[in-house]
Amino acid sequence: MCCTHSFEDRKPATVPAEKLDLEAVQGMKFFDPHVHMTSRTTDDYQAMADSGIVALIEPAFWLGQPRTGIDSFRDYYSSLIGWERFRSSQFGIKHYCTIGLNSREANNEKLAEEVMELLPLFIYKEGVVGIGEIGFDDQTAAEEKYYRAQLELAKESGLPVQIHTPHRDKKKGTQRSMDIAIEHGLDPYKVIVDHNNEETVKEVLDKGFWAAFTIYPFTKMGNERMVEVAKQYGPERIMINSAADWGISDPLAVPKTAALMKIKGIGDEAIKLITYSNAIKAFAQSGQIDEKDFVNSASVDQSQKFEGNTVLRGGQQPRTNKSSIIIS
């Protein structure tokens, strides 16, 4: 969940234009553990596949405006495990998701109660790799109540937790999120704390949690800062994501940052951990990620491979010619 700032708030610094060149990381595989694909176009899917993204996680979030009824939640969760999963498969990208009640809508308590009853129907579905994204936004009492209730659900189901940390009063909100998770008896190794920055990362790592960084223009981390963080803290328990959504964001944030890391002298092994392996290791604790499903995307999942079906095999969507004015 991103983009709480209005568009006017963003003051793009005068960025020296570095030419986009993913040559440095060609042939590498990437895993984006936080990206809201329902808000993105097929052009994005195509570009992501082309730049080496083989799998992703789509956390359940709010849709930019509040839902007014329980059926909207059900249809949204259902689209994450249905239509969006299929759409992604058409581009050869394995789609996972986390399911949860986001912090903003936790403030509508009447609806939140109904959502809590709905969640058990979805969290055991195939390919649901965690409870998320949950946590604090305004840090209200209602947010805390449903954050706690969902931590209990995570404990009961054995699923990892993907925590959204607030934009405002971030450091305190992050600390509070971790303290409450520990209070509920969750193993920090099963909890991914998202949207970190230079101010929060040390404590998150020291306490044994996974530290995720969102590379998001203007409002969150830029990838030059990320390179410095990686140099300072090393690759252990650190991962990056794009959190691309309906705001100005970049679904290629992971491969672009990998390329920048490479150019700035970070070793291949460390880059692989930060942009691929760590996310898999953290979320595979759900028992729902099998690397074979996307390493050989054309061969493994029999349920998605039917005779006479050309659409489903990885990356075989027909391509449009972007450089032509003709549409045929």
Add this chain to the structure above:
Amino acid sequence: MFDYDAERLRGVMVEIARSNISSDAWDWLHEKISLSEISSINSIFSRMPRMTGKDAVRVSPSDAESLEDLKPGFGLVNWTADRLGRVCLLMHIDPSDKERYLKTVEDLFLAAEMGELVALYSALPLLAYPEHWKFRCAEGIRSNMANVLEAIMYANPYPAKYLDESAWNQLVMKAFFTEKDIKRINGFDERANAELARILSDYAHERWAAGRSVNPLLWRATSGFIDQQIKDDLGKVLSDGDLRERKAAALTIFKSNSPEAKGLLKNYADLVSDIENKKLTWDTL
């Protein structure tokens, strides 16, 4: 309640499941489906692939024959173990309380992920109260998920038997639009109708106008309903089409009862003789 011998078919399906999953998975599944009242069906249904895995299902020739006897048109081609397990589970839901049964199955549809939808739609011909599922089936045809459509279209006798004409025509059109294997659709010839023939002819005109190719199997459904427009279409295909298109047009006309259309074949003696000698059939096309 059922339109087939449910108990015997259940027996065959369960045996196929037993021989396709691990003994641990079988013990788990067997225990769940043996209960007189299946509790927490949603979670059993969801957890199926974790227990059964997703390997391709192998069916012995004799089992395939039993399936065909008990439920003509139904088969397990390209099925996976989780799909089979889920359909077995569905076949064991107690149907005696109608309202409750329908709600249980409908609720599964409402929260289903992709693999679950495939299992649910392929179970349509096996569910109790078959009349009830018409709307659900028509809903499924509106899906854009290729594997969901295939679960409805292939080796599934439900649509041909129960859909009304307009829903059936939607299914056929959707199959052409999404480039499905037309030969695998149950009841394609039997459910052909004049309205569908007209829609298909219009569709062919649209494709021609756009400079796109037309699936020659489309003409097969017009065979019994050749009017002036379709006759002109077939004449055009015979004279301008490629060899496969010409063969399809010849088959369509040959199998029709339209003497006028048959006149078109007089210049195509080679195709006619191939059809008469069974060298050219819809299956060989």
